[in-house]
Amino acid sequence: MKLSLRQFSQFVMPIIIGLALIVSLSMTFSASAQQSDANTLNLCVDPDWMPFEGLIDGKHTGIASDYLSLFSELTPYSFNILPTKSWKDTTDRLKAGDCDLTLMLNSSAEREKYLSFTLPYFFGPNVLVSKNDIPFMQDVSAIGDLSLGVVSGYRLLEEIPLYYPGVNIQVVPSEEAGLVAVEQGVLDVYVGSLYSTNLLIQQLELTSLRINGWISIQDKLRIGFTKPNEALVPIFNQAIDKITTAQHNETLYRWSNVQVIKETDYTLLYYFLAGGSLIILMLLWRYVVSAKVMTVLSNKNEELEQVKQALTSANKNLEYVSFHDDLTALYNRHYFMSALKTQFARLSREQINSVIMMVDLDFFKKINDQHGHMTGDKVLKEFAGVLTAALRAGDIAARWGGEEFIVLLPEANKTQSLSFAKRLMKAVEQQSFEADIQLTISIGMSQHKIGDSIESWIERADTALYQAKNEGRNCIKELA
Numbered sequence: 001m002k003l004s005l006r007q008f009s010q011f012v013m014p015i016i017i018g019l020a021l022i023v024s025l026s027m028t029f030s031a032s033a034q035q036s037d038a039n040t041l042n043l044c045v046d047p048d049w050m051p052f053e054g055l056i057d058g059k060h061t062g063i064a065s066d067y068l069s070l071f072s073e074l075t076p077y078s079f080n081i082l083p084t085k086s087w088k089d090t091t092d093r094l095k096a097g098d099c100d101l102t103l104m105l106n107s108s109a110e111r112e113k114y115l116s117f118t119l120p121y122f123f124g125p126n127v128l129v130s131k132n133d134i135p136f137m138q139d140v141s142a143i144g145d146l147s148l149g150v151v152s153g154y155r156l157l158e159e160i161p162l163y164y165p166g167v168n169i170q171v172v173p174s175e176e177a178g179l180v181a182v183e184q185g186v187l188d189v190y191v192g193s194l195y196s197t198n199l200l201i202q203q204l205e206l207t208s209l210r211i212n213g214w215i216s217i218q219d220k221l222r223i224g225f226t227k228p229n230e231a232l233v234p235i236f237n238q239a240i241d242k243i244t245t246a247q248h249n250e251t252l253y254r255w256s257n258v259q260v261i262k263e264t265d266y267t268l269l270y271y272f273l274a275g276g277s278l279i280i281l282m283l284l285w286r287y288v289v290s291a292k293v294m295t296v297l298s299n300k301n302e303e304l305e306q307v308k309q310a311l312t313s314a315n316k317n318l319e320y321v322s323f324h325d326d327l328t329a330l331y332n333r334h335y336f337m338s339a340l341k342t343q344f345a346r347l348s349r350e351q352i353n354s355v356i357m358m359v360d361l362d363f364f365k366k367i368n369d370q371h372g373h374m375t376g377d378k379v380l381k382e383f384a385g386v387l388t389a390a391l392r393a394g395d396i397a398a399r400w401g402g403e404e405f406i407v408l409l410p411e412a413n414k415t416q417s418l419s420f421a422k423r424l425m426k427a428v429e430q431q432s433f434e435a436d437i438q439l440t441i442s443i444g445m446s447q448h449k450i451g452d453s454i455e456s457w458i459e460r461a462d463t464a465l466y467q468a469k470n471e472g473r474n475c476i477k478e479l480a
Contacts, residue, residue: 044099051255074239088153116230120220128213137213146188149178216338328384336398355417358465364403378434440474
């Protein structure tokens with residue numbers, strides 16, 4: 001049968017147009033689904049690493065959960081939670097490519113073989129835990145022949161032997177296992193994060209243990225992406241830069257005050273209530289006795305809470321005083337050298353830039369002579385505030401001595417460090433200090449180069465500073 005042109009346009013053309021629309025819609029939905037899948041990342045989560053991370057009734061919780069909410073807002077990505085059995089299981093699954101990222105871990109030479117890292121966004125100290133009868137330990141070097149517990153898969157297993165060769169390290173499967181081993185006398189000392197170990201000591205009621213020292217290796221927690229996803233690092237670095245200091249502090253305060261609430265199970269009581277009058281009388285008698293016991297326990301818990309608060313406050317004060325200059329509240333020389341050793345070891349392994357900057361307040365002696373030392377101290381504190389405000393995330397500033405200050409700019413090249421120095425000089429010139437004093441500064445800079453020692457690197461920056469002072473002050477000099 002032949003169709004006329006008019007019949008073709010009336011009957012066949014609508015069918016062809018309809019099929020074309022169906023194909024077009026199908027392709028649109030398929031592209032949309034692929035885009036949605038591309039924006040979903042598989043996140044490996046350690047189920048038992050509080051307060052950093054955990055799972056409660058299948059829900060992600062801890063410090064990492066707060067940051068995950070921020071990253072969900074600041075990036076176009078959503079996250080599929082993949083629980084793991086342990087921290088070692090997390091690293092194994094990252095190596096296997098079962099997940100795309102994990103939120104909180106330190107960078108190390110071994111991990112950089114299979115992960116790419118963002119900038120650090122959460123910092124925390126590592127501490128030594130022992131029984132009360134062991135004297136205070138300033139650092140890992142004070143351990144001597146004692147055994148030291150470290151969790152399997154932790155970055156400390158790589159770095160402690162590097163900086164402290166000869167330490168008797170014993171690998172434990174988890175933080176809980178390490179602390180219990182110290183409490184039972186199987187291990188002498190355990191090393192781990194201040195926040196997680198302090199929480200576990202409370203939860204497990206290990207009253208014979210105490211935080212007995214700290215180590216110079218600080219946690220600098222980052223996001224670790226598997227190598228196929230390393231293109232996401234710059235995107236998440238931008239998100240990290242947008243997180244405010246208030247948001248960081250709010251997260252730290254919330255999770256450094258975690259308390260564990262234990263609920264009493266009254267199921268057995270309902271079975272007893274189904275009994276006869278004799279059983280009811282026995283339960284009433286038991287209730288009276290239990291009430292007395294609970295009163296005693298409540299009083300003891302209040303005493304323990306007071307002791308815990310006092311210990312936490314003492315530990316924080318001890319840590320702060322040992323790391324900071326008491327006048328300016330900047331880091332002190334001891335802490336700066338410890339941090340510099342860690343950075344220097346990394347520079348020995350990797351091809352990255354890093355700059356040391358020496359800063360001197362011009363004619364500061366004249367301020368003390370004309371206005372008195374009290375005014376001079378106020379000027380030093382005010383300058384420390386200006387310097388702190390100019391720092392980038394990850395930069396470290398310390399008071400070197402007198403009116404001299406030192407700054408470490410990790411991962412900064414010559415252009416970036418010069419920009420920072422100019423910005424600091426301008427901020428100082430615009431600041432009105434105590435007694436309307438107008439201040440200028442001289443700066444000496446030195447970039448790390450192959451063959452440097454820590455001493456030669458600092459000495460080169462110091463020489464550059466003296467050149468700046470000899471050439472009239474209020475200027476910047478750099479020695480390559």
